[in-house]
Amino acid sequence: MTSAATRLIRAELRLTMRDPLVLTFVLVFPIVTMLIIGGAFGTTPDVAFEHQNPAHWYVASYFTVVIAATGLVMLPVHLAAYRERGVLRRFAAAGFPRWSFALAELTLGLATIAVAGVLLLVVAAPVYGIPAVHDLGRVALGLLFGSIGFISIGVLLGTLLPSARAAQAVGLMLFFPSFLLGAGGPPPHVMGSALRHVGDALPLTWVTTSIRQPWLGIGTPTGTLVQVIALAVVATAVAARRAAL
Amino acid sequence: MSVSMIDGMTTMDSEDVVTVRGLRKSYGGRVVVDEMDLDVRAGEVVGLIGANGAGKTTTVECIQGLRRPDAGTLRVLGTDPVREPGRVRTLIGSQLQDSALPDRLRVSEAVDLFATGRGRDRHELLERFGLTARRRAAFASLSGGERQRLFLVLALLNRPRLVVLDELTQGLDPAARRDVWAAVAQLQREGTTVLLVTHELDEAEALCGRVIAMRNGRILDQGRPAELVARHAGWARISFTARDPGLVEGLRRLPGVRQVDIAADRVQVHGDRRSIAQVGAELVRRGEVPADLDVVLPDLEAALLHLLDAPLDPKADDRELVNLR
Numbered sequence: 424m425t426s427a428a429t430r431l432i433r434a435e436l437r438l439t440m441r442d443p444l445v446l447t448f449v450l451v452f453p454i455v456t457m458l459i460i461g462g463a464f465g466t467t468p469d470v471a472f473e474h475q476n477p478a479h480w481y482v483a484s485y486f487t488v489v490i491a492a493t494g495l496v497m498l499p500v501h502l503a504a505y506r507e508r509g510v511l512r513r514f515a516a517a518g519f520p521r522w523s524f525a526l527a528e529l530t531l532g533l534a535t536i537a538v539a540g541v542l543l544l545v546v547a548a549p550v551y552g553i554p555a556v557h558d559l560g561r562v563a564l565g566l567l568f569g570s571i572g573f574i575s576i577g578v579l580l581g582t583l584l585p586s587a588r589a590a591q592a593v594g595l596m597l598f599f600p601s602f603l604l605g606a607g608g609p610p611p612h613v614m615g616s617a618l619r620h621v622g623d624a625l626p627l628t629w630v631t632t633s634i635r636q637p638w639l640g641i642g643t644p645t646g647t648l649v650q651v652i653a654l655a656v657v658a659t660a661v662a663a664r665r666a667a668l
Numbered sequence: 669m670s671v672s673m674i675d676g677m678t679t680m681d682s683e684d685v686v687t688v689r690g691l692r693k694s695y696g697g698r699v700v701v702d703e704m705d706l707d708v709r710a711g712e713v714v715g716l717i718g719a720n721g722a723g724k725t726t727t728v729e730c731i732q733g734l735r736r737p738d739a740g741t742l743r744v745l746g747t748d749p750v751r752e753p754g755r756v757r758t759l760i761g762s763q764l765q766d767s768a769l770p771d772r773l774r775v776s777e778a779v780d781l782f783a784t785g786r787g788r789d790r791h792e793l794l795e796r797f798g799l800t801a802r803r804r805a806a807f808a809s810l811s812g813g814e815r816q817r818l819f820l821v822l823a824l825l826n827r828p829r830l831v832v833l834d835e836l837t838q839g840l841d842p843a844a845r846r847d848v849w850a851a852v853a854q855l856q857r858e859g860t861t862v863l864l865v866t867h868e869l870d871e872a873e874a875l876c877g878r879v880i881a882m883r884n885g886r887i888l889d890q891g892r893p894a895e896l897v898a899r900h901a902g903w904a905r906i907s908f909t910a911r912d913p914g915l916v917e918g919l920r921r922l923p924g925v926r927q928v929d930i931a932a933d934r935v936q937v938h939g940d941r942r943s944i945a946q947v948g949a950e951l952v953r954r955g956e957v958p959a960d961l962d963v964v965l966p967d968l969e970a971a972l973l974h975l976l977d978a979p980l981d982p983k984a985d986d987r988e989l990v991n992l993r
Contacts, residue, residue: 509766510768
């Protein structure tokens with residue numbers, strides 16, 4: 424006999440792969456934008472990119488775009504649509520424990536980020552090359568806690584917003600500023616100070632910094648990693664409470 | 669009555685599938701279910717009927733462990749849905765009002781997802797409900813009738829002893845309704861206990877052994893559909909065009925006839941069900957066989973409308989109407 428959680432996770436993974444929003448926004452969008460913006464600044468190390476190859480800078484940054492697309496758009500829309508249409512009530516009435524759905528969403532988010540991240544690297548490798556990872560442990564911690572934090576934010580948004588349309592609107596409003604100022608846009612050094620300050624305050628910037636700096640060997644941002652871990656802990660606690668675990 | 673008292677606590681008979689005592693539930697100060705008592709015994713098909721906002725769905729959601737009551741005690745298949753809502757939900761087969769499945773989930777995948785392993789033969793169920801050919805179809809592509817049949821399959825999948833069906837045939841065309849009715853009738857023959865929430869009174873009349881009429885969170889009356897009709901639905905009405913002016917007096921003397929009206933040539937006879945045969949016999953005896961004879965029988969809809977039109981005095985309801993079983 425398969426457990427309720429296993430059956431739910433299996434179904435959710437299968438359904439996600441059939442979802443056009445996931446296929447376009449989480450899998451294709453980061454790859455396309457990485458190819459465009461990575462190519463826009465060339466491959467010569469530049470002071471604006473902390474003396475790194477700009478293409479490599481963006482390869483190391485775009486994992487975060489995948490995390491943001493999953494946490495700020497895919498999961499809120501998915502969950503809000505389920506709530507709006509009564510799918511969650513049906514699951515609950517059939518005896519699926521609430522925690523099993525939360526676990527399914529966490530697994531779904533992590534699996535999506537992993538698949539999209541691998542695809543990103545597969546496409547980047549022949550075009551720009553993959554930069555060497557200087558500190559795998561810190562990169563892994565940044566990835567893991569950044570992913571958990573944004574997945575939890577996604578679950579939280581999905582439980583708060585009343586409809587899939589509302590979730591899409593709010594998710595995109597949160598995604599694009601974060602994307603442009605904190606991960607996939609111009610490097611912070613070319614921004615004005617006001618924009619840079621805004622960017623520094625964005626959770627997605629913390630996650631990008633906690634991954635990119637140790638990946639490219641341009642710093643060991645322990646303070647930022649602590650911020651990311653704290654974000655993950657707080658967001659998970661609030662999302663779990665909201666989901667009444 | 670199957671309820672007994674042990675150590676001051678109300679317990680349920682082994683035949684009771686659902687026992688509810690003093691159920692109360694309110695939303696934001698508005699009382700939706702008020703001091704409700706309800707018993708459902710094994711093998712019964714019980715219908716909850718009433719207008720919108722009567723508290724029917726809230727009542728079954730409390731029974732299913734989907735809502736926490738403000739007061740009252742509930743036992744469902746020996747389990748307390750307030751303390752163990754998760755366990756209760758695994759014991760009940762549920763078809764919910766206004767719910768759906770993920771659009772891209774296929775029929776066979778839905779069955780795999782909801783099957784716990786202790787269930788019925790899923791292929792046989794799909795075949796029985798006419799879904800075998802649609803097993804690879806996505807939920808979004810199913811017609812309304814196919815969706816309801818799939819919900820029935822999912823509700824029955826794990827051999828529940830209690831099935832809760834909320835607005836099962838809402839929005840279905842007549843043929844699809846008949847298919848679903850046949851499925852519920854089959855459940856009854858198999859001895860499954862069914863709690864049916866419906867606005868469709870012909871459905872309640874056709875399927876339920878007992879119906880419970882609700883208004884404003886309270887039970888107005890309950891009993892077999894025919895009993896409710898007899899108690900509340902008023903009179904049968906027989907109308908026809910008569911040639912013999914002396915007919916009216918003869919009709920008034922017939923057993924069961926309550927009133928006879930005549931306007932122009934049109935005669936209207938009001939009476940109980942017996943009066944229908946009496947009037948027919950009298951017409952034949954007098955050689956009158958009107959081609960336009962029309963009979964309107966009292967039905968559950970008329971009974972419910974009468975109940976809903978009655979003035980609502982909560983205290984009177986307590987004294988006179990609740991638990992007339």
